[in-house]
Amino acid sequence: MAIAAAALAVTATLAGCGSDDKTSTDSKASSTVSSSAAAAAPAPSAEALQALLTTFADPAKPAADKAKLVVGGDKRLTNIETMNQGLANYQVSFAVGEIKTDGNKADAKVSVTSPHGTMPDVPMSFTYADGAWKLSDAGACTILGMARANCQP
Structure with missing residues (x-):
């Protein structure tokens, strides 16, 4: 969880430093969501x-x-x-x-x-x-x- 939180914090910081171009920000935001979803482990049966x-x-x-x-x-x-x-x-x-x-x-x-x-x-x-x-x-x-x-x- 700490690694995922750190990755989200770094991604959010980088997103804030980008250009004002809306498509650039949107692609970074969707990248953040898919990265955190990939890091979550499903409960094993x-x-x-x-x-x-x-x-x-x-x-x-x-x-x-x-x-x-x-x-x-x-x-x-x-x-x-x-x-x-x-x-x-x-x-x-x-x-x-x-x-x-x-x-x-x-x-x-x-x-x-x-x-x-x-x-x-x-x-x-x-x-x-x-x-x-x-x-x-x-x-x-x-x-x-x-x-x-x-x-x-």
Whole structure:
């Protein structure tokens, strides 16, 4: 929110310094509106976050595709490849509940079900980036750790 407010303040200042030409001011004002609308993160649904987690844990999906689902995911490619190998014949599912959003951040409690049972209320964090909700690095590391593909600091 602070970044959006600062961007609006800078845009308003620049608009005030422009020429008296009405079309110039109108285009700057519409630019301001579209910029702030693009910065607002829509609230994530449980279904959307569950689909994200399911795709991330699917061993049939290439690691490079999964890396795009994680903020800074490129640095986790080796971990994701290890997870893919470990989950090759292993079924994992997720149920997302209790989502709390704050701007472009969301935290949820996730139940993780595997052949060994269900682990309820696993805290998972997400970030809205590049126009989509993504797993935060910490959230990815939680799942990677469960798959014995631990993240190194």
